[in-house]
Amino acid sequence: MSDYTVKTLPDVELTDHLRSILDRLDASTADIETCVTLPREVYTSEAWFEFEKRAVWDPEWVCLGHIGQIPEVGDYFSITINDDPLLVLRDETGEVRVMTAVCQHRGHILGEHAGNTKIFTCPHHGWSYDLSGTLIGAPQMQAHASLEELRQTSCLPTLRSDIWNGFVFINMDGKAPPLNSRLERLTEEIANHHLGDMGATPTCDFSGYPWNWKSMQENAVEPHHTWFVHKGPHDFAPSRLATFVEWDEDDDGAVYHPTGFLYRDGGFTAGFQSLFPIIETLTDNERQRVMFASIMPNLFIGTVPDGCLYYMILPDGANSLTLRVGYLFPHSTLALDNFDVTFKAVVDGIVIYNDQDTEANTAVHKGLRSRFANRGRYAPLEGTLPQINRWLVKRYKAYAAQLDAGSS
Ligand code: FES
Numbered sequence: 001m002s003d004y005t006v007k008t009l010p011d012v013e014l015t016d017h018l019r020s021i022l023d024r025l026d027a028s029t030a031d032i033e034t035c036v037t038l039p040r041e042v043y044t045s046e047a048w049f050e051f052e053k054r055a056v057w058d059p060e061w062v063c064l065g066h067i068g069q070i071p072e073v074g075d076y077f078s079i080t081i082n083d084d085p086l087l088v089l090r091d092e093t094g095e096v097r098v099m100t101a102v103c104q105h106r107g108h109i110l111g112e113h114a115g116n117t118k119i120f121t122c123p124h125h126g127w128s129y130d131l132s133g134t135l136i137g138a139p140q141m142q143a144h145a146s147l148e149e150l151r152q153t154s155c156l157p158t159l160r161s162d163i164w165n166g167f168v169f170i171n172m173d174g175k176a177p178p179l180n181s182r183l184e185r186l187t188e189e190i191a192n193h194h195l196g197d198m199g200a201t202p203t204c205d206f207s208g209y210p211w212n213w214k215s216m217q218e219n220a221v222e223p224h225h226t227w228f229v230h231k232g233p234h235d236f237a238p239s240r241l242a243t244f245v246e247w248d249e250d251d252d253g254a255v256y257h258p259t260g261f262l263y264r265d266g267g268f269t270a271g272f273q274s275l276f277p278i279i280e281t282l283t284d285n286e287r288q289r290v291m292f293a294s295i296m297p298n299l300f301i302g303t304v305p306d307g308c309l310y311y312m313i314l315p316d317g318a319n320s321l322t323l324r325v326g327y328l329f330p331h332s333t334l335a336l337d338n339f340d341v342t343f344k345a346v347v348d349g350i351v352i353y354n355d356q357d358t359e360a361n362t363a364v365h366k367g368l369r370s371r372f373a374n375r376g377r378y379a380p381l382e383g384t385l386p387q388i389n390r391w392l393v394k395r396y397k398a399y400a401a402q403l404d405a406g407s408s
């Protein structure tokens, strides 16, 4: 991988508001028997979200998508992480590269939602860049600067990226330990799915969801609500068949749990069955469960017997997010004659659950904005949530300590 650019956000000031939140976090990292939820401001305060950008989003590996979306040289897609529009592409050498999508002339955004190109040309004044981000054209600039001169300051910065199971991640501050080293147990758990070899369907964005990014992960990875919110459609995967794993500070890249099915080859579809061919390498046990995993902060996956559903959570501040949804399937499945028809049935099935979760997440966030929001206790089936809290609080405290050390 070629050189990358590191550009971190300027630090925030540890105000009384931020300190008052930091002072109350410990109660949310206790054992599940006594643990309570995080303070409501962690979900609703825009100042806290600014703190989180520095404490969590800049230092961590943040997911952008899957290599199945960009199999050919010149394939690319766009994604915005907080305030940074990015291009994820397959460059001339066949490598995956992540660059800013911000034109280095006056800031117009480059690229469409997705596509294939050899050159990104800015619609504003025609500056153009190749797949390595090198500036290769700047019309009507010669009287002020040559192309060679402009190239010194105005090529597109490449960001530090890494790949896990085919998912592309970036690390803004350049200091995160290798991604794979903190996902060892989950990697082993889902190895038989071979997600890195799968192909991807086009992703779909749902914008303006009115809740916090962490609530999205919490709802997705706790099996307690399924008995209530999804009563009926989720009964083939009852919450009583959910199991949990011990938290491991040294392998803390993901919070995950499997939920068993009442029968083999179940699926989140109208008939509660997998509709595509079952992945041949799965064991009997793997054919009778879904593995839900939050790869913190922003990737959520659900591996099922015929493929994988994934969400990327893209915050629009503390109180809103865009959800990007994608599916992975073996290439042999994607090549089926009836793929499109069957896939529509798969999506129709997921929409049932998503609509129910949307209603629940919206209501929860409305409640969290109230002064009467409580720090409630957890049920045994919420075993993943104190784990999310520990993941977060560790990073919140590390950044706060860094700020304190810098100001002393
Ligand atoms: S902003 Fe892109 S060419 Fe001017």
Ligand SMILES: [Fe+2]
Pocket (backbone or CB within 6 Å): 219, 220, 225, 226, 229, 230, 353, 357
């Ligand atoms: Fe749900």
